[in-house]
Structure formats: structure tokens, C-alpha cells
Amino acid sequence: MTAPSTDTPAVSAALALGDDALVLSHRLGEWMGHAPVLEEEVALANIALDLLGQARVLLSMAGDEDELAYLREERAFRNLQLVEQPNGDFAHTIARQLYFSTYQHLLYARLAAGDGPFAPLAAKAVKETAYHRDHAEQWTVRLGDGTEESRTRMNRACAALWRFTGEMFQPVEGVDVDGAALEAEWLASVADVLRRATLDLPEGPRSGAWTAGAGRQGLHTESFGRMLAEMQHLHRSHPGASW
Amino acid sequence: MATAAAQQTARTQLGTGRDGTVGTVGTTDADDALARAFDAAVAADERIEPRDWMPDAYRATLVRQIAQHAHSEIIGMQPEANWITRAPSLRRKAILMAKVQDEAGHGLYLYSAAETLGTGRDELLDKLHSGRQKYSSIFNYPTLTWADVGAIGWLVDGAAITNQVPLCRCSYGPYARAMVRICKEESFHQRQGYELLLALSKGTPEQHAMAQDAVDRWWWPSLMMFGPPDDESSHSAQSMAWKIKRHSNDELRQRFVDICVPQAESLGLTLPDPDLRWNEERGHHDFGAIDWTEFREVLKGNGPCNEQRITQRKRAHDEGAWVREAAAAHAAKHTTGAPQA
Numbered sequence: 300m301t302a303p304s305t306d307t308p309a310v311s312a313a314l315a316l317g318d319d320a321l322v323l324s325h326r327l328g329e330w331m332g333h334a335p336v337l338e339e340e341v342a343l344a345n346i347a348l349d350l351l352g353q354a355r356v357l358l359s360m361a362g363d364e365d366e367l368a369y370l371r372e373e374r375a376f377r378n379l380q381l382v383e384q385p386n387g388d389f390a391h392t393i394a395r396q397l398y399f400s401t402y403q404h405l406l407y408a409r410l411a412a413g414d415g416p417f418a419p420l421a422a423k424a425v426k427e428t429a430y431h432r433d434h435a436e437q438w439t440v441r442l443g444d445g446t447e448e449s450r451t452r453m454n455r456a457c458a459a460l461w462r463f464t465g466e467m468f469q470p471v472e473g474v475d476v477d478g479a480a481l482e483a484e485w486l487a488s489v490a491d492v493l494r495r496a497t498l499d500l501p502e503g504p505r506s507g508a509w510t511a512g513a514g515r516q517g518l519h520t521e522s523f524g525r526m527l528a529e530m531q532h533l534h535r536s537h538p539g540a541s542w
Numbered sequence: 543m544a545t546a547a548a549q550q551t552a553r554t555q556l557g558t559g560r561d562g563t564v565g566t567v568g569t570t571d572a573d574d575a576l577a578r579a580f581d582a583a584v585a586a587d588e589r590i591e592p593r594d595w596m597p598d599a600y601r602a603t604l605v606r607q608i609a610q611h612a613h614s615e616i617i618g619m620q621p622e623a624n625w626i627t628r629a630p631s632l633r634r635k636a637i638l639m640a641k642v643q644d645e646a647g648h649g650l651y652l653y654s655a656a657e658t659l660g661t662g663r664d665e666l667l668d669k670l671h672s673g674r675q676k677y678s679s680i681f682n683y684p685t686l687t688w689a690d691v692g693a694i695g696w697l698v699d700g701a702a703i704t705n706q707v708p709l710c711r712c713s714y715g716p717y718a719r720a721m722v723r724i725c726k727e728e729s730f731h732q733r734q735g736y737e738l739l740l741a742l743s744k745g746t747p748e749q750h751a752m753a754q755d756a757v758d759r760w761w762w763p764s765l766m767m768f769g770p771p772d773d774e775s776s777h778s779a780q781s782m783a784w785k786i787k788r789h790s791n792d793e794l795r796q797r798f799v800d801i802c803v804p805q806a807e808s809l810g811l812t813l814p815d816p817d818l819r820w821n822e823e824r825g826h827h828d829f830g831a832i833d834w835t836e837f838r839e840v841l842k843g844n845g846p847c848n849e850q851r852i853t854q855r856k857r858a859h860d861e862g863a864w865v866r867e868a869a870a871a872h873a874a875k876h877t878t879g880a881p882q883a
Contacts (some may be wrong), residue, residue, distance in 0.1 A: 321632075325627060328627055328639055331619060331623040331639070331642050332619045333858045334862065335858070335863075335866060336860070337867060339865075340619070344639055346645065348636060351639065354632070355632050369630075374804075440872070445869065445872040446871045448864050449871075529628060530628065533629075533688055534630045534631070537749065539746075540748075541631075542631040542688075542743065
């Protein structure tokens with residue numbers, strides 16, 4: 300199956316937001332058993348579980364959660380390219396969390412305040428994403444203002460992921476928020492965290508011909524297909540089975 | 543040695559024993575009185591607490607056992623985490639992630655319990671990484687199919703619960719209290735594992751075969767989790783006298799077999815033991831001989847995954863060193879500076 304054929308704005312939006320949460324949850328799940336301290340095994344798993352919970356609600360709004368997660372091809376996924384980026388080192392994971400959880404928290408705060416189809420989900424998710432954002436901000440500051448090595452790694456990670464951040468503010472059909480205002484607030488917040496972390500605000504472009512809005516159109520980066528192959532393999536090997 | 547240092551601290555802090563004995567540091571009479579108070583407390587089923595006097599060997603046994611238990615939780619994350627990225631439905635993926643997260647949490651409780659005995663988490667992890675402390679032999683077996691996740695929940699967590707429920711009454715308070723919390727979560731995991739296997743057993747023929755194959759591979763290693771037979775168990779007698787252990791290895795193993803047989807029947811799966819049958823006279827199931835050679839080989843480090851498990855654990859620790867150093871450096875910068883008015 301490719302994208303659901305009955306694409307209404309609400310379905311498109313549920314897929315976009317649901318895929319973000321699903322894919323990032325999967326990436327965080329890859330950390331389990333590999334985290335630098337036990338407390339982070341717990342924290343990263345906790346965030347992954349919150350995101351998976353959001354993904355299940357959102358995908359269920361668009362169709363059958365398992366069909367959508369396990370039987371779509373890469374080109375039918377609508378997630379941001381940011382969330383599919385490989386974990387890299389802990390700094391890379393934290394930079395991805397900082398960029399995404401700040402966006403998600405600001406977005407859900409707006410959706411929770413409205414009366415659209417996502418308001419009930421957003422009311423719960425805004426509390427979870429506040430925690431995710433706090434976790435990412437604290438680690439950004441710790442790593443930035445930690446040792447020479449941790450600052451170097453954190454600067455490198457923030458710069459490497461910067462070009463994927465513009466996509467978050469492209470309009471998404473069915474998501475009724477003011478993208479420009481969201482972006483301004485996001486930039487101010489991230490810049491403040493990086494300043495407190497004694498880190499450099501990356502200077503490169505935040506979008507390019509390929510990255511701008513590409514994930515939302517089903518155009519992904521190369522590692523994503525491999526991630527899906529692993530995620531979907533067992534489910535696809537037993538067509539029609541229930542688990 | 544950390545335990546000796548802690549012993550000294552405990553005595554210095556003691557002042558008065560639980561029975562009112564005055565603990566004058568360093569005299570034999572006082573030590574005798576403390577030992578008598580300890581024995582009386584154990585006999586009366588009272589809890590020994592961190593600041594109470596305790597025999598060095600009691601402390602050492604507890605450190606060994608609690609550390610091994612903590613290490614098992616941490617290493618035990620690996621065989622299951624192996625399937626997180628391949629879980630076949632989002633519901634199962636959420637359940638598995640929550641379970642592995644719980645295991646990290648159990649490791650944290652248990653390291654804290656061990657620390658009340660005067661050791662430190664870093665020291666214990668170091669002993670795990672260098673092979674001076676062990677973890678449960680079961681986690682040296684590989685998870686080859688999705689059904690293994692269910693078999694681990696049903697059999698491995700089932701065996702762990704059988705072992706651990708009596709530890710909720712262990713004479714050492716912090717360990718007993720950690721076990722109360724852990725056992726609640728473990729029973730939940732065990733039911734989830736059973737339910738996973740049931741879904742497979744009642745599913746397609748391929749799923750049923752997958753479930754049976756997993757049970758065939760995990761059954762005997764699960765029976766080995768109870769440790770060597772009673773006549774070869776070096777720590778048992780003393781641990782039972784101290785009320786750290788409440789039942790012998792063989793008693794617990796028998797209890798586990800008796801619980802599993804009817805559960806396997808309701809799962810629609812068989813247990814891979816031709817000698818397994820009900821013994822009317824004993825009121826228990828007889829079962830076949832365990833391959834103790836395999837058990838000893840796994841304990842010696844020659845199991846299928848020993849090398850892989852420790853290597854991954856050490857890699858996570860080593861690759862995380864810069865993160866821990868950064869956190870420590872950051873904390874130092876922000877706690878030792880001039881007070882902020």
C-alpha cells in the first residue's frame with residue numbers, strides 16, 4: 300500500500316505528525332542497551348514511549364496504525380527528514396531532540412489551545428513534549444558547557460543537523476498554525492539554549508532545494524529506507540498475521 | 543576494601559545496638575554483643591538496616607548477590623532490546639520498550655540497594671566489565687526470533703519471580719524493599735510474555751511453530767536459572783541461615799516446573815522434556831536431568847553470547863565516558879563557584 304487514497308487535510312496532517320513521532324521513537328529505541336548512563340536508558344526509552352503513544356493515536360486517526368507503520372513504502376512516509384537522521388553519538392541525538400522537541404512543544408501548545416481535530420491529543424502531548432524539551436535543553440547545556448570534547452561534539456552535531464530544521468516550518472495541510480510565528484519562537488528559544496550552553500548558533504542555511512519540505516512529500520534521506528527495512532521486516536514476512 | 547571501610551563506618555555510627563548494647567568500637571566483647579544482637583534480629587525475622595552491625599561475610603554475600611542481580615537486569619536488556627526495532631506491531635513495540643525501560647529501572651534500584659552496603663555503582667560496573675562479578679547465565683542465550691521475546695517473558699521472568707518473591711522477605715531491608723517493587727513489575731512482564739506466546743500459538747502455523755521453537759530453546763536454560771543442585775550449591779546453607787534465601791535451589795526449581803506445566807498446556811505448547819510427568823506420590827512433576835556441563839560452560843564464559851554481551855556493555859560504557867565526564871565537569875563548574883545571591 301502507498302499513501303491512503305482518501306487523503307483529506309485531517310488525514311494528511313495526522314500522517315505527517317504521526318510519522319514524525321513514529322520515526323523518532325524508532326530511532327530512540329535503537330539506543331536501548333547502548334546509553335552512556337543507566338539514567339539515560341530510562342530517559343530515552345521514556346521519550347521513545349511517549350512518542351510511540353502519540354504516533355499510535357495520530358496514525359489511528361488516519362487509518363490502521365499497523366498497516367500505516369508496516370506496509371507503507373518509504374515514498375509514502377510524511378515525516379520530517381530531521382527525525383529520520385541516524386542517532387550518531389549522544390550529542391547528535393541530543394541536538395536532534397533539542398530541535399525537534401522545541402518545535403513539537405511549541406506546535407502542540409498551539410494545537411491544544413485550538414479546537415481542531417488534534418486538540419485532545421495535543422493537550423496530553425504538550426505535557427510530554429515539555430519534558431522532552433527540558434531533557435534536551437539540559438543536556439545541550441551540560442554538553443556545551445562541559446568539557447572541551449563535549450563542546451566540540453555538541454557544536455558539530457548542532458551544525459550538522461541545522462539544514463534539516465527549516466522543514467519544520469513549511470505549511471502542512473490540515474495543521475492550522477502560523478508557521479512564521481512558530482519559526483520565530485523556535486529560533487529565539489534554540490538560540491537562547493545554545494547561548495546558555497556556550498555553543499555557536501549554526502550559520503548554514505536551514506533549508507535547501509532538497510531538504511525544504513522534502514520529507515513531507517515523501518522524499519527522504521538514504522538511511523531511512525534501511526531503517527524501514529528493519530522495522531517492517533517481520534510484519535511483512537507474515538502477511539495478514541496478528542500479533 | 544570498600545566493604546571493610548563501610549563496616550568501620552557502620553560500627554562508628556552505631557553507638558547503641560538494636561538491643562541497647564553499647565557498641566564500644568574495637569573491643570571483642572562489644573563485637574560479640576553486636577554479633578549476638580544481629581543473630582537475634584535475624585532469628586526474630588527483623589530487618590537488618592544499613593547502619594546496623596552485620597558480619598563481614600553477610601555484607602559480602604549481599605553485595606555479591608545484589609550486584610549480580612543488578613548486573614542481570616542491565617545485561618538482560620540486550621537480548622530483548624535486540625527485537626525493539628523489529629517488533630511486529632506498534633502495541634507490541636510499546637510493551638517491549640516499556641519492559642526494557644523497567645529493567646534499566648530495576649538495575650538502578652538494585653545498585654542503590656547495593657550501595658547501602660558501602661560499595662559504589664562505578665565499582666560494581668567495573669567488576670561486571672572485568673568479569674569479576676557475574677550476571678544470570680540465561681542472558682548468554684541469543685534471541686533468534688520474535689517468539690523469544692515471549693518465551694523470555696513467560697519462562698525467564700517466571701523463573702525470576704519464583705526466585706525473587708521469597709526475597710521480598712529477605713533479612714536485609716533495602717534488598718527486600720527493592721524486591722517488592724521489582725516483583726510487581728516482573729509479574730506484569732511475565733503475563734505479557736505469556737499473552738504474546740498465546741497470540742502466536744493461536745496464530746498462523748508459522749507463528750505457532752515459532753512459539754514452540756522458542757519454548758524448546760528457552761526451557762532448559764530457564765531451569766538452570768535456579769542455580770546448581772542443592773548438594774553443589776556453595777552459598778546456599780549460609781544464605782538460608784541468614785534468611786537471605788528462604789528456599790533451596792531445587793525446591794524453587796520444582797515449584798517453577800509445577801507452575802509451568804499447566805500453563806504450557808493452556809498455551810497449546812509442549813515442554814521439551816520426554817521425562818516430564820506428574821508423580822502422584824510426590825505431588826510434583828518429575829522432570830529430566832539438566833545438562834550441568836552446559837551450565838558450567840556458560841558460567842565460565844563459553845555460552846553462545848557471553849563475549850557479545852560484555853563487549854556491548856563495555857562499549858556503551860566506554861563510548862559514554864565523554865558524556866559522563868561532561869556532566870561531571872558541568873556540575874563542578876556550577877556548584878563550586880561563588881554563591882549566587
